[in-house]
Amino acid sequence: MSKQARAAVVYEPEGKFAIEDIELDDLHSGEAYVKIEAVGVCHTDMNMQFLLGMPAVVGHEGTGIVEEVAPGVDYVKPGDRVIISWPTCGTCPKCLVGRLDLCEMQFPLNFGGRRADGTQTIKLKGRPIHGSYFQQSSFATHVVVPVSSLVKVAGDIPAEVRAAMPCGIMTGAGSVINAFAMGPKDDVVVFGAGAVGLSAIMAAKVSGVYPIVAVDIHQSRLDLAKELGASHAFNAREDDVVAKLAELRPTGFRYAIDTSAKQSSITTAVQCLGSGGVFGVLAVPEPQVPDYSVGTLAFPKGIRLQFILAGSSTPRLFIPQMLEWYKNGRFPVDRLVHTFPFEQINEAWGESASGRVIKPVLLME
Ligand SMILES: [Zn+2]
């Protein structure tokens, strides 16, 4: 049976959201209905709207309770708590070797507006609209999802913490743990102390990395970075960051991570790395002509450059790992989160865009 729900519908790219009644399609094989308890708000929800057919329902960081499963589904049952991660095809060469972050069907699954089988999951006033955003479209009270995207959650974890996990937090922490496997012998400089950068800092702390340096232009974020595990914090507007980093590590750092996407950070990162250093890029760099001086600096040091998607994570392994750290007080994600009622989705987006809130999360009730 189809299901009634309420969703935040956007009618034109980057327009305001309007909460509307929608109808969700019947479940197909391998799917579940999930009642959403909370959903994170992420820049991707707004920045990628130009790719979508309109009207659309976006939202890709949902968490909630399984209400119903299609026949034959055995990973989850009604009543299970889940986090909805990103979709994968399960059959491409990357999926087959466990590199779910590089699934070759990612683009159509995330932005195509349809299920993998080409059908649509959401109707507005009787007409199909662009749904299946990251195969979830979770700015809604209920969603249709492929069970392969679900991660079961054990124990009592606040909904807003669960909602924060599957995207930016996993990207930041996963780069440290999965992509680079950093440990006590390592050091790192993190450019940008937003949700992604702060998560990288928390994970570096969990891994015993020292020093952990945060670089940002907002003092409040640098103060928070120090509370969450940064051993040093430099303000790129006030400090001579290159000189400070050279003072700390005269032979250069082993790792630098950029979450800021700024050309200036990329140049500083390459300057501060030592020979054989590794530069992880977690945000799409500014779309300007590349500054070739970066190559001139990087080449003689043999620096390795790596772009990292989703923290090179396998969600069913890494999300439970992060939740375990959270329960043990070692990964205080709640410090980044600010909650809003679902109805205030436009305000939540405004706060996120302005940078006043690090990680907005919408609560459905
Ligand atoms: Zn996201």
Ligand SMILES: [Zn+2]
């Ligand atoms: Zn795949």
